[in-house]
Amino acid sequence: MVNITEKIKEIEDEMKRTQKNKATEYHLGLLKGKLARLRAQLLEPGPGAGGAAGTGFDVSKAGDARIALVGFPSVGKSTFLSRVTKTKSEAASYAFTTLTAIPGVLEYGGAEIQVLDLPGIIEGAAEGKGRGRQVISAAKTSDLILMILDATKKAEQRRLLEAELYAVGIRLNKDPPNIYLKPKKAGGMKINFQSPPKGGLDEKMIYQVLKDYKILNAEVLIRDENATIDDFIDIININHRKYIKCLYVYNKIDAISLPHLDQLAREPHTVIMSCELDLGLQDVVDRCWEELQLMRIYTKKRGDDPDFSEALIVRRGSTIEDVCDQIHRTIKETFKFALVWGASAKHMPQRVGLSHLVADEDVVSIVGTKSGTREAMFGKV
Numbered sequence: 006m007v008n009i010t011e012k013i014k015e016i017e018d019e020m021k022r023t024q025k026n027k028a029t030e031y032h033l034g035l036l037k038g039k040l041a042r043l044r045a046q047l048l049e050p051g052p053g054a055g056g057a058a059g060t061g062f063d064v065s066k067a068g069d070a071r072i073a074l075v076g077f078p079s080v081g082k083s084t085f086l087s088r089v090t091k092t093k094s095e096a097a098s099y100a101f102t103t104l105t106a107i108p109g110v111l112e113y114g115g116a117e118i119q120v121l122d123l124p125g126i127i128e129g130a131a132e133g134k135g136r137g138r139q140v141i142s143a144a145k146t147s148d149l150i151l152m153i154l155d156a157t158k159k160a161e162q163r164r165l166l167e168a169e170l171y172a173v174g175i176r177l178n179k180d181p182p183n184i185y186l187k188p189k190k191a192g193g194m195k196i197n198f199q200s201p202p203k204g205g206l207d208e209k210m211i212y213q214v215l216k217d218y219k220i221l222n223a224e225v226l227i228r229d230e231n232a233t234i235d236d237f238i239d240i241i242n243i244n245h246r247k248y249i250k251c252l253y254v255y256n257k258i259d260a261i262s263l264p265h266l267d268q269l270a271r272e273p274h275t276v277i278m279s280c281e282l283d284l285g286l287q288d289v290v291d292r293c294w295e296e297l298q299l300m301r302i303y304t305k306k307r308g309d310d311p312d313f314s315e316a317l318i319v320r321r322g323s324t325i326e327d328v329c330d331q332i333h334r335t336i337k338e339t340f341k342f343a344l345v346w347g348a349s350a351k352h353m354p355q356r357v358g359l360s361h362l363v364a365d366e367d368v369v370s371i372v373g374t375k376s377g378t379r380e381a382m383f384g385k386v
Contacts, residue, residue: 115315326360
């Protein structure tokens with residue numbers, strides 16, 4: 006472990022010393038590839054390595070989604086958790102109050118969203134400092150990251166946290182690169198570009214990086230003309246990458262000037278609050294719901310009114326087939342058609358099949374074949 010950390014430091018130092026120009030781009034690309042491989046080894050050790058170190062972080066995923074609270078010590082994560090859930094996470098004005106991952110449940114629109122209060126990240130968490138590896142591993146399992154920041158401190162806090170998360174393979178507010186890579190057993194390298202590259206990535210660099218990863222036979226198609234060497238390395242290490250949405254939440258806005266407050270509020274993916282004065286907490290919760298892209302689907306049985314007391318929670322882009330799976334996995338076996346009332350229906354009700362896309366707050370009634378174990382209309386079972 007120490008040797009890997011030392012090698013990472015050596016590569017980082019060499020990258021800092023290397024002046025970027027056309028002649029050194031290939032060398033830098035190789036260094037970035039080696040750095041990514043070493044970090045994967047450091048943060049994902051083999052079986053039996055350091056099992057006890059994760060005590061308190063192995064929290065079972067529960068509810069309809071998971072939110073991770075990430076930030077430096079004493080920025081208000083524990084207070085926020087206590088305000089928006091029924092969980093009391095110890096809060097104090099000194100650093101490292103939270104030493105384990107503390108889960109809470111946020112109830113919103115019929116959904117139950119698990120919120121994890123993670124210990125404060127310190128600079129160097131990517132190398133395992135301050136139980137950083139366990140914190141990062143828990144953050145990787147989340148559907149949304151809330152980066153809690155102190156509005157009274159310098160903007161560098163956000164850059165440092167982003168750098169720590171990036172170093173361990175967490176990509177914030179990004180989609181996976183539009184690059185196709187398929188390693189093969191034979192046939193050599195076949196590297197193609199859908200459009201002339203503009204991001205500095207070329208065939209020679211791709212070949213050298215793949216060779217360094219001991220990939221000598223592969224098919225590569227670069228679909229994005231702006232793809233960079235960092236994007237390509239991410240595709241090689243795709244099993245160690247997690248693309249997660251992030252909201253930057255600035256706390257303690259009661260202690261800053263109005264111009265500064267206005268500036269923060271206008272930044273992308275940003276929301277502001279004051280846990281101390283209970284300001285803006287509902288705005289944060291509302292934004293979380295939007296970013297998670299959850300939808301509520303209500304069910305209706307034959308001859309009954311819709312059941313609005315309990316919703317099925319599905320992701321945006323879900324179909325009737327996904328709704329069936331939420332009700333019971335055997336329903337598709339006897340599925341005939343569904344009746345839908347709501348925003349996704351062209352008329353009320355609309356008769357649809359399994360591929361029909363549902364919308365938030367649709368009412369759905371599933372009609373099955375008479376030969377099935379259930380006869381006609383299904384509500385939630």
